[in-house]
Amino acid sequence: MKSWCQTFMKHCILRDQLFNTSKLNLSRRLVFGRYSSTNRDPSDNSGDRKVRKDLSEYPTERIRNFSIIAHVDHGKSTLADRLLEITGTIPKDDKNKQVLDKLQVERERGITVKAQTASLLYNYKEEEYLLNLVDTPGHVDFNYEVARSLSACQGVILLVDANQGVQAQTVANFYLAFEKDLTIIPVLNKIDLPGAQPDVVIQQIKSLFDIEDKDIFRISAKHGTGVEELLKTVIEQIPPPSGSRENIMRTLMIDSAYNQFRGVIALMSVIDGSLKRGDKITSIHSTKVYEVQDVGYMHPDEVPTDALYAGQVGYVLCNIRDSKEAQLGDTYFTPGTKVEALPGFKSSKPMVFGGIYPSDQSEFHNLKLAIEKLTLNDPSVAVHTDNSPVLGQGFRLGYLGLLHMDVFSQRLEQEYNANVISTIPNVPYKVKVHGVKNIKKYGSEVVTILNPIHLPNESIIVEMLEPMVEGKLLFPDDYLGQIMDLVMQSRGEILDQKYIDNKRLLAKVKLPLNEILVDFFDMMKSVTSGYGSFDYEDAGYEVSNLVKLDFLLNSRPVEELSLICHRSRARTIATRVCEKLKDAIPPQLFLISVQGAVGSKILCREDIKPYRKDVLAKCYGGDQSRKNKLLKKQAEGKKQMRKIGRVEIPKDAFVKILRR
Numbered sequence: 001m002k003s004w005c006q007t008f009m010k011h012c013i014l015r016d017q018l019f020n021t022s023k024l025n026l027s028r029r030l031v032f033g034r035y036s037s038t039n040r041d042p043s044d045n046s047g048d049r050k051v052r053k054d055l056s057e058y059p060t061e062r063i064r065n066f067s068i069i070a071h072v073d074h075g076k077s078t079l080a081d082r083l084l085e086i087t088g089t090i091p092k093d094d095k096n097k098q099v100l101d102k103l104q105v106e107r108e109r110g111i112t113v114k115a116q117t118a119s120l121l122y123n124y125k126e127e128e129y130l131l132n133l134v135d136t137p138g139h140v141d142f143n144y145e146v147a148r149s150l151s152a153c154q155g156v157i158l159l160v161d162a163n164q165g166v167q168a169q170t171v172a173n174f175y176l177a178f179e180k181d182l183t184i185i186p187v188l189n190k191i192d193l194p195g196a197q198p199d200v201v202i203q204q205i206k207s208l209f210d211i212e213d214k215d216i217f218r219i220s221a222k223h224g225t226g227v228e229e230l231l232k233t234v235i236e237q238i239p240p241p242s243g244s245r246e247n248i249m250r251t252l253m254i255d256s257a258y259n260q261f262r263g264v265i266a267l268m269s270v271i272d273g274s275l276k277r278g279d280k281i282t283s284i285h286s287t288k289v290y291e292v293q294d295v296g297y298m299h300p301d302e303v304p305t306d307a308l309y310a311g312q313v314g315y316v317l318c319n320i321r322d323s324k325e326a327q328l329g330d331t332y333f334t335p336g337t338k339v340e341a342l343p344g345f346k347s348s349k350p351m352v353f354g355g356i357y358p359s360d361q362s363e364f365h366n367l368k369l370a371i372e373k374l375t376l377n378d379p380s381v382a383v384h385t386d387n388s389p390v391l392g393q394g395f396r397l398g399y400l401g402l403l404h405m406d407v408f409s410q411r412l413e414q415e416y417n418a419n420v421i422s423t424i425p426n427v428p429y430k431v432k433v434h435g436v437k438n439i440k441k442y443g444s445e446v447v448t449i450l451n452p453i454h455l456p457n458e459s460i461i462v463e464m465l466e467p468m469v470e471g472k473l474l475f476p477d478d479y480l481g482q483i484m485d486l487v488m489q490s491r492g493e494i495l496d497q498k499y500i501d502n503k504r505l506l507a508k509v510k511l512p513l514n515e516i517l518v519d520f521f522d523m524m525k526s527v528t529s530g531y532g533s534f535d536y537e538d539a540g541y542e543v544s545n546l547v548k549l550d551f552l553l554n555s556r557p558v559e560e561l562s563l564i565c566h567r568s569r570a571r572t573i574a575t576r577v578c579e580k581l582k583d584a585i586p587p588q589l590f591l592i593s594v595q596g597a598v599g600s601k602i603l604c605r606e607d608i609k610p611y612r613k614d615v616l617a618k619c620y621g622g623d624q625s626r627k628n629k630l631l632k633k634q635a636e637g638k639k640q641m642r643k644i645g646r647v648e649i650p651k652d653a654f655v656k657i658l659r660r
C-alpha cells in the first residue's frame with residue numbers, strides 16, 4: 001500500500017511549485033463590481049460580493065477544489081457553515097445551521113443526502129482565491145455522491161468527531177480519497193465537547209491511516225475554533241487543478257437538476273479552456289449541439305458570470321430539455337474540435353429494489369416524468385418499468401440502500417407532488433438455468449431476478465445466488481461477544497479483526513445483503529449500546545440455499561405476495577406475513593385459510609373466521625330439530641362456498657401488505 005506520507009510529500013512539492021507561480025499573477029487583478037479588489041481591504045473576507053461577475057481573475061493557481069468527508073454527524077455541514085461565514089459568503093448569524101443542506105428532506109431529517117458545491121472567495125497573503133467547497137453526505141447509502149464529488153477535487157478535509165472517534169464510514173471515506181490520490185487534511189472536530197478524547201482519537205488516526213500527530217488539525221466547527229487556520233491550510237496544502245485556459249475547452253458534467261422553466265441545470269467542472277454565454281457546445285453522449293444561455297457559480301446560490309475558466313466549477317444552462325440527454329460524467333466540448341473524453345464516473349450498483357406505483361393509475365405518465373427528472377439529480381437510482389396485477393403500471397427502482405429508498409420516495413412526493421405507493425424492498429437474486437432452450441428464452445445462463453414473480457420454474461433452476469456485502473464493524477472490545485452473535489444470527493462471518501487503539505476493534509465481516517436490509521444496523525447499535533458503527537460495500541454473489549415462499553388463500557397461491565428468502569428464514573417470514581394477511585383481509589361469508597408454503601410444504605396457517613349470518617333469526621320459538629336443520633344447511637353452504645369461492649383481496653388490503 002502506498003504510504004500516506006508519500007502522497008503528502010508529493011503534494012507539498014506541488015504546493016511549492018504553485019506558490020512560485022501564483023506570485024506572477026499579482027498584477028493581473030481586474031477591477032469590477034461594487035467590491036473590486038482595489039477598493040476593498042484585501043484581508044477583509046466579509047461582506048456581500050454576490051455582484052461579482054468576472055471569474056477571469058482566478059487562474060488555476062488561485063483555485064482550490066476540495067470536499068469535506070466524514071462519518072455521519074461528524075460535523076461536515078457545520079464546518080461548511082463556518083467556512084461560508086469566514087469567507088463572507090453568508091453573514092455571520094446564529095441561525096446558520098447546515099446552510100448547504102438545501103433540500104426539504106435534508107432539513108426535515110437533519111442529514112445530508114446530496115453533495116452541494118459552494119464557491120468561496122478568500123483573501124490569503126494579499127491574493128484572492130476561489131475555493132470550491134463540496135459538502136458531502138455521511139451515510140453509506142449516499143456514498144456514490146461522495147465518490148462523484150471527489151472526481152472534481154484535488155483534496156479533502158477528513159473530519160473525525162473527537163468524541164466518537166474514527167467510525168466505519170471514516171475508514172471508507174479515507175480510502176475513497178486515498179485511492180484517488182487526493183491530498184488529505186485530517187481534522188479532529190468537536191474538541192469543545194466535554195467528552196472529547198483527542199489523544200485517543202489521534203492514536204486511532206495514526207494507527208489506521210499512518211498520519212502523524214502534528215498533521216492533525218483540532219477544531220470546533222460549532223464555535224469556529226481553528227477553522228480559519230484550517231482554511232489557510234487548505235490553500236497551502238491542496239494543489240490547484242491541473243488544466244489550462246490555453247487548451248481546447250473541455251468540461252465534465254458533475255451534477256444536474258431539472259427546472260420546469262429553465263430545463264437542465266448542469267453543474268460543470270471546467271477542465272480546460274473557458275466557457276462563456278453564447279458559446280456553442282456539444283456532448284460526447286448526446287452528440288447534439290447546444291448554445292450556452294447562462295453560466296455562473298454557486299455562492300452558495302446561483303450567481304451569474306460571463307464565463308467559467310479552467311479549474312472552475314459552476315452551473316451551465318444550455319437549453320437541454322430532454323433529461324435523458326444530460327448524463328453525469330459526460331464530456332462537453334466545442335463542436336468541431338477533437339478532445340479526449342474525460343474518464344467520467346463509475347456507474348453505481350443498486351443494492352435494493354422496490355416497486356413504486358402511482359396511487360392513481362391515470363398519474364402513471366406524470367410519475368414517469370417525475371422519476372426521469374429526479375434521477376437527473378440522483379443518478380444512482382436504476383429504473384425499470386414494472387407491472388403488477390394489483391397495483392397496475394409502475395416502476396421497479398434500484399437503490400443503494402433502504403434510507404436511499406425512503407429519501408427518493410419522499411423527494412418524489414415533496415419536489416414533484418407525486419402520490420406513490422412504495423412496496424416492500426427486496427435484493428436482486430440470480431438464478432442459473434439449464435437447457436439450451438431455457439438459456440435462449442432468458443437470454444443468458446444466469447438470470448437476475450428483480451421481482452420474485454419472474455422467478456423461473458424450479459425444474460429448470462440449477463442453483464440460486466444471493467448478493468453479499470463485505471462490511472467494517474468498529475466497536476469497543478467489550479461487545480465482541482454480542483457482535484459475534486449478531487453476525488452469526490445474520491448468516492455472516494467475521495473475516496478479520498484488529499485493534500485500532502487499546503480499546504476499539506475493527507472487524508471485517510461478510511454478510512448476505514438481505515440480512516442487513518431491515519434491522520441489522522439498529523441491532524448493531526443496540527448490542528453495542530450505541531458505540532458501534534457499520535459500513536459495507538458490494539462483495540458479489542454467492543450460491544445460497546434460497547427458496548420461493550408462496551402464500552395461499554384457500555389453497556390458491558397469490559402470486560403478487562411470493563418472495564425469495566433463505567430456507568432457514570422461511571418459517572419466520574411466512575408466519576409474519578400470514579399474521580399480516582389475517583389482519584388485512586376482511587372476513588367473508590366463508591372461512592378463509594391463509595397459508596405460507598415452500599413448494600408443497602405448508603409452513604404456517606392462519607384462519608379468517610367467516611361472518612355468521614343469523615339463520616335462526618326468523619325462527620320464533622319452533623322446535624330444536626328445525627333449528628339444527630337450518631344450521632346444518634348453513635354449514636354445508638359455507639363449505640361449498642369455500643370450495644368454489646375465490647377470495648377477493650381488496651386493493652387496500654394488498655397495499656397494506658405490500659407497502660413498506
Ligand SMILES: Nc1nc2c(ncn2[C@@H]2O[C@H](COP(=O)(O)OP(=O)(O)OP(=O)(O)O)[C@@H](O)[C@H]2O)c(=O)[nH]1
Binds near residue numbers: 076110222
Ligand atoms: N459541540 C459541537 N457540536 C458540533 C460540532 N460540529 C457539529 N456539531 C453538531 O453535530 C451535529 C451534526 O452536525 P452536521 O454538521 O449536521 O454533521 P454532518 O456530518 O454534516 O451530518 P451528515 O451530513 O448527516 O452526515 C449537529 O447537531 C451539530 O450542531 C462541534 O464542533 N462541536
